[in-house]
Amino acid sequence: MKQKLLVFLMIVISFTLLAACSNEGSSGEGDGEVTLKVLHNWNGSGGGAPEDPVNNPVAEKIREETGVTLDIEYTNGSEVDKLTQVLATGEFPDVYIGPAWGKEAELLLEAANDGLLHDLTPYIEEHERLAEVLKEENMSVSLYNDIISQQQGGQFILHSMFPATEDDIVDWLYGLYVNKDIADEVGIDPNSVQTPDDLYNFLKAVKEGGFETNGNEVFPLGAYDNGWPLDITSEMFVPVAGAGSWFIDEEGNARYNFMTEEYEEWVLFMRKLMHEGLLDPEVFSHTGTIAREKISQGRYAVMPNQFNGMWNDTKQGGLEENYVPLGPMEDFNGDRYRTEFNVQGSQLIAIFADASEEKLEAFVKLFDYLSSDEGYMLAKFGVEGEHYDLEDGEVVAKEEAVEKINDGTLKDEGIDTAFLTLTGLDRESSLGGGPFGHQVNKQYQAKQEFMEIFRQDGVNAATGLDPYAVLKNHPNFAQIEPVTTVMGDVVQQAIHSSTDEEALSIINETREALRNAGIEEVAAEITEQAKSGTEFMRYRTSN
């Protein structure tokens, strides 16, 4: 008996091991209804998913109109990692939704040109709304030049969430935010802080104040995991934030930010803040959860953030009304209010070639429906009469919906979730009159107040070609790219140095590697093009 049991056990273990080699079954189809497996490739987007992704009012209405149910997988971790895994293993979903920038977009283009995606050309010709999202004027210059126009032998990638009108441009309101009670205590008006020196003095005053919250020390300055988005403070030194951006002066001379003295000054400024205990020493090493915990507890006197992130995370500790704009800070040229956004849509959408014709057609039907005004309204504001009423053409949230907004359960209705990423042009203001419930929402009112502080000169669109396109198409790119991938780590390493000399030595080693890889030749090429009339994007406000 014992022997038989052992034999049985061994066989079970063996089969379990072999089962690891089998494929998962594909999602079912039948009764005229189609289930599409979707990869929603946005890190952490699962947090905004409805509790019941299949049976919520928006999903049910979509199913009723199109016969399509979405089985959505959300990414938790790096988007590039996830897409690389999908492409390398061949474990394709039916539909891909992901960021319209960065390495993710480049990988998707590679997949398109390798024949891994369905060619949507016949459907684009047939459906006006599909064609609309691919018009050159409905995407950023970089997206058109680097991705959409680089597709070979067809149109494989759709684009979504580009603002339909100027009113629809979303201002994320990136900037420094300060706990106004602490500013009051140290006796410094937040609006008087304008330069790096002012910021340093302010943070120093906070440090000397020895503030505590619930028995924990308050850090003068902090940010999220991996230091995000501390690098927006580099806009005080260079026209476009980030080590990998380009600094093109008025004469058209181009320099790679990382190679410039101005960017070096920012690194040394941050190093000074770190070394003197003005910046949370764990800012580049703590996890997102711990960072949000610190923010919700009010343990940062000042933090770089975008408005919604700041509001939602401080709200967890009931502190959302304590934080106000610090500054605005002067840019590299001493201007406090110049705001130029790179107007762009956020989503790239594709359907993998492995998906059946039936699924392809179901997807087209779904996208066509969701990108209609009716579909957009459904995904953005829910069901008319149930979640909102239309008054003078403007969406007015019903009382129950407002309650759900306040207690954070609106997502469970399927409103403003992943469905929205398939709705084509963003029409929040032009179609709905503004964010859902804005008439009664404190968050929206606070944002309007802060916009008056940050955007006194209004907002303009950044124009011109992103110089990155020249770098990417340069013969030296293959040698330069591996160095650029470690540049972010090098900057963080320099910020942690104990002396300026040590920081410079770390930066200079990588600068030397960039020089050896041929970065100066690329700079010369951009300079030549800029001087001979190519319009490059020379200024960009983080958004």
Added chain:
Amino acid sequence: MNNVEMDKDLYTDNYSVQNKKSLWLRIWQHRLYYLFMLPGIIWFVVFAYIPMYGLTVAFKDFSFVGGITGSEWSGLKYFKEFFNFYQAWDIIRNTLIISLMKLVIGFPMPIILALLLNEVKVLKFKKTVQTISYLPHFISWIVVVTILQRMLTPYGGPINEIIASLGFSKIQFLGNLDYFYQIIILSDIWKAAGFGAIIYLAAISGVDQQLYESAKMDGANRFRQVWHITLPAIRPVMVIMFLLACGGIMTVGYEQLLLLNTPATASIGTVLDVHVIQSGLEQGRISYATAVGLFQSIIGVILIIIANSISKKVNETSLW
């Protein structure tokens, strides 16, 4: 061909047939034991041998559509790319330093723990300690690192609170060059020593008890008994474990380093395993990452061969 030669050939053939038959016969006779090996064999075939064909990617320009077999050959391009990368030698140096430290400091720990446990006479206490010591093996690195972060943080972490209550200033342990190696080595020992001790305890339990009796009669104390009986008895196991550890010198465990290394410690904490993960998954450079991984493995094999032949000559214990 003369008769003698013919007889010899016949004899050899018959012998080999008999031998072959007897092997299969013996396998059949002991089929139950062979069945126990089956899951292990399947594991190795499925997860170790079949994936080996993927190593060809190191010599190809991997494309998603071509996959492993259909991509174009590119020779040693990615190996050259790695050795030309300006941080390559720093990464190799970091890997070797951490690995050697783990080997020198970490390797004896399970042996010491096993020897100490063997000396414990209260069985309940011994079993409790043993269980507690090997439990960390089953905790994933992400949990270990989160615990470490919570324990060691200067902002409300218990360790620093104790330090502060004793009148000393708080210490930023994580993300600090001065404490990086200590944390890496100690956390590794904490996680691995208990589980590693099991194999030595098993070896110790096989030592003939009469040897201890004789030693006692000769007046040997506990320490002498350990030194002259236990250690020599488990030496073959120690040597085998050491040889296997030598093979892993170029790999230090990507999870631990990926999680514990921070920008502040990157100059000494960036190792090959992390570089492979970052270049392969984060940057999508599959061929390059495979080339670096293959380089690690080749060095590992060479080290095992060298260590094995030295061991064979010096103390007559070897893997093959």
